[in-house]
Amino acid sequence: MKKIVPLSVIFVLCTLVLPAQESNQEVSLSFNGFVKNDAFFDTRQNVTAREGHFLLWPKPESPDVNQQDLNAGGNFNILAIQSRISGSISGPKALGAKTSGKIEGDFFAQASDNINLFRLRHAFVQLSWENTQLLAGQYWNPMFVTSCFPGTVSFNTGVPIQPFARNPQIRLTQHMGDMKVMAAILSQRDYSSRMDDIVSSRFLRNSGTPDVHLQVHYDKSRFNAGIGMAYKTIVPRLVTEQGVKTNASVGGLSAIGFAKLTFKPLTIKLEAISGQNATDVLQISGFAVESIQPSTDKRSYLPLRNLSMWTDIHTNGGPLQFGIFAGYTKNRGTNRDILDDPDLIFGFGNNIASLYRISPRVLYKAGKVKFGLEGEYTSAEFGSGYNEKAIPVNTHTVGNTRVLLSTYYHF
Secondary structure, X not given: OOOHHHHHHHHHHHHHHHHHHHHHOOOEEEEEEEEEEEEEEEOOOEEEEOOOOEEEEEOOOOEOOOOOEOOOOOEEEEEOOOOEEEEEEEEEEEOOEEEEEEEEEEOOOOOHHHOOOOEEEEEEEEEEOOOEEEEEEEEEOOOOOOOOOOOOOOOOOOOOOOOOOEEEEEEEEEXXXXXEEEEEEEOOOOOOEEEOOEEEOHHHHOOOOOEEXXXXXXXXXXXXXXXXXXXXXXXXXXXXXXXXXXXXXXEEEEEEEEEEEEOOOEEEEEEEEEEEOOHHHOOOEEEEEEEEOOOOOOEEEEEEEEEEEEEEEEEXXXXXXXXXXXXXXXXXXXXXXXXXXXXXXXXXXXXXXXXXXXXXXXXXXXXXXXXXEEEEEEEEEEEEXXXXXXXXXXXXXXXXXXXXXXXXXXX
């Protein structure tokens, strides 16, 4: 409760200040958001976040002493933690630019042990000139393209096929007719790189360099498309097991290409992603040790690579909307041989050789109330070992079906 009280005071003060701001006609503050309740049932135990709410993939087979699969049982829950409130701010010009800002949060928290607590989603200030925009603060990672992302009912939005993260950043966007160029530098906060069971921004911070992004978008009438690249470097360790200083790093070059076609009856979205060490955007990847100096335990690393593709199609118009998401991701391992030791492979879901998902949905809107029903089938191919390039081998496939019923109230 002590963490919630200051936030409550802030919102009360904002409400009291709002009439004065509106009368001044220089600064305005408005609130919006939604209440969302999710009820879901799974046919299998899964790897998830927040008590099953954020579904990643089904757990592999785990036989007991009688060779019965411990993960074969179903699961059920109801949660309202995705409910959200957003404050939008607009004010007088500065440096010849329109000024605006946003602060947004939900009750998803940062981990399952503090679920239900309020957390920061977005917090940024934006300066907008005629053809140039400067954004500084926490916002979507550019790999999550806000003009082209899956419209699933599930909050996972296609993860681990679709990149997903929000980052502190400085982003500059230049509009040139139907095209725009975006460049950004990012740090990490809630979505960070991984080593063993450690998820921390320190791996990027210790590299001394930001996560760098560049994208080009084309937007003309009913057609929107773009390409982009991102590069980051992380330093897994500052000292070896022998007590020797080290700054060995591992890089990661990722790329995306996307397109959205909007017709009167329906919208079609497509995206392809090539990722390297992209665990911070919840991609199946990571890094592995290529070599070790026995006397010092100094190591060299190689990034694990993945390739993902997805499409999302939905109808337009009317209170009733139908849609379907389908996607596939493949673990491509390293581009050179690594050491033959599975304990020297680090990352996120790197025991998965491939994964696909199909999610049909139906949405019904009645004023500010919306109902969503979605079926989500996820199939993952797990390996019991790795080859010389860290690709899982001796695989078996398991699947999970989730049925999700959501109720929204927008305000």
